[in-house]
Amino acid sequence: MIRRDVPLKDYSNYKIGGPAAYFLEVSTREELLQGLKEWQGISSSFPKDKKNIFVLGKGTNILISDKGFNGLIIHNNIPGIERRGEDLVIGSGVLVSQILSYCIENQLSGFEWAGGLPGTVGGAVRGNAGAFSGETKDNVKEVTSLNLDTLEEKKRAKLECLFDYRFSFFKSEQGKNEIILSVVLSLKNGDKETIRNSIQEKIDYRNAKHPMEYPNIGSTFKNVKVEAVPENWKKELTQYIKNDPFPVIPSAKLLFLANVKGKRIGNAQISEKHPNFIVNLGNAASNDVKALIAFAKAAVLEKFGIELEEEIMYLGSA
Ligand SMILES: Cc1cc2nc3c(=O)[nH]c(=O)nc-3n(C[C@H](O)[C@H](O)[C@H](O)COP(=O)(O)OP(=O)(O)OC[C@H]3O[C@@H](n4cnc5c(N)ncnc54)[C@H](O)[C@@H]3O)c2cc1C
Incomplete structure (x- = not known):
């Protein structure tokens, strides 16, 4: 499953970045576990600095060196949006834009602030992305993640995620070794047109102001x-x-x-x-x-x- 010397500029919104020495594409938890097993075999004789693992979402917030990355990149594509009442259980590789489309179609309100926010929901949770007076933490109910060393899976309620300004547990020293697998967002029923218009306003604002x-x-x-x-x-x-x-x-x-x-x-x-x-x-x-x-x-x-x-x-x- 693991590929060699994959150019990271192709996975960066910046179109900047050298090669990843090792690259793993994952769409399910099982693929992730299988890939990590393969990585253990490959890296067992490596010095510590070459055992590094980095999780990549849509690459909309990362400056990647032209020298690339001398370790394993896990490119996360874990899909899925499942409705449970007014909550959504979402695979961490789902794009924020896909969630917003789902919210419009299913008349779910509360996430409109994220209109035009690029990237995956995994990336948004990790950095507690925010805009227009909203933050990812406002919607998060629970996050499930996997520790890349111990392979232990853990569910954390919102308070345990230690959200702060552009920060969460997953950005901390303790949490940076975890890959977010899925996220539960809490929403409420709303009016389709009002939700659509509110999201579009934010997209229009961004298109007008951002390069x-x-x-x-x-x-x-x-x-x-x-x-x-x-x-x-x-x-x-x-x-x-x-x-x-x-x-x-x-x-x-x-x-x-x-x-x-x-x-x-x-x-x-x-x-x-x-x-x-x-x-x-x-x-x-x-x-x-x-x-x-x-x-x-x-x-x-x-x-x-x-x-x-x-x-x-x-x-x-x-
Ligand atoms: C045009 C533009 C506008 C933007 N506007 C905003 C804005 O208004 N507000 C804002 O906060 N940000 C903004 N951003 C930044 C960016 O969109 C967000 O930070 C986004 O949430 C990053 O998601 P990503 O999937 O691209 O993450 P990436 O850039 O791929 O990764 C970002 C970090 O998250 C980690 N990560 C990604 N996925 C996971 C996962 N599943 N588990 C654990 N760690 C993970 C990565 O290791 C990395 O450290 C903007 C970016 C662009 C290009």
Whole structure:
């Protein structure tokens, strides 16, 4: 089941990334277990740093190094949406857009905030993805995951998932070795047209504001909690506060005011349309993006004394 030297740029929304030394595509729990058994055989004589495993969803939030990944990539395609009353039991490889279509067809409300959110529900749970004052945690009832070392499966209720701003247990040191298998989302009955319109509004907003014409991986930096703004800038920046879903200063505004919009390194560019997006103009190198990230951080630190923190993830070194 495991393939060798698979180009990861084909699995990245950024179209950036070198080869995975080992690559496993899974659509069921059984395939996953079978693949992990094969991996144990392959990697038994490997040094520790080559035994690494990384779970990939739709690659909409990851900057993959041009040097690739020297370990096993598990590409998760676990499907399935099953209705249980007002709850949905969903395979972790299901796209958020597929869930939204299901919600429209089945008149289920509460997940509309995710309109236009790319990627899988597994990825959304892990990073507690959020937009338009909603967060994945608002809908999660339960998450089932598998520990990739012990192969132990565990169900966690929402509280045990330790959700926080763009964070969950599955992003923690303790939880990062677990692959999310399925998610139960809690919804409520609603009106089909109202649900459809609310989702479409968000998609239209994103299409208008985000540089969708270029490959990208969404917002580069997390928004900045108001408490993190130095006293001398608080008064001026207060006018830009938005709820995310708590009060934040949008990083896009800080980047705009720091005048980094449009900066280009190689074939990567800080978007003219939305400065929190770094776009791939065509065959950009991972190091071009990294250099722009460093440039943007330095500019915001110098102007406001604020340290931006990446929302995107890195895979592979350099
Ligand atoms: C145009 C655009 C707009 C975006 N807008 C938003 C936004 O509004 N709000 C927001 O929060 N994000 C946004 N994002 C980022 C991204 O869409 C989300 O973070 C998304 O939830 C990632 O899902 P994915 O399947 O692509 O995950 P990937 O990018 O493949 O992976 C992200 C992380 O999740 C882990 N992961 C993925 N699947 C699993 C699993 N089954 N089990 C365990 N770990 C897993 C990966 O190991 C990785 O660490 C945007 C991205 C783009 C390109």
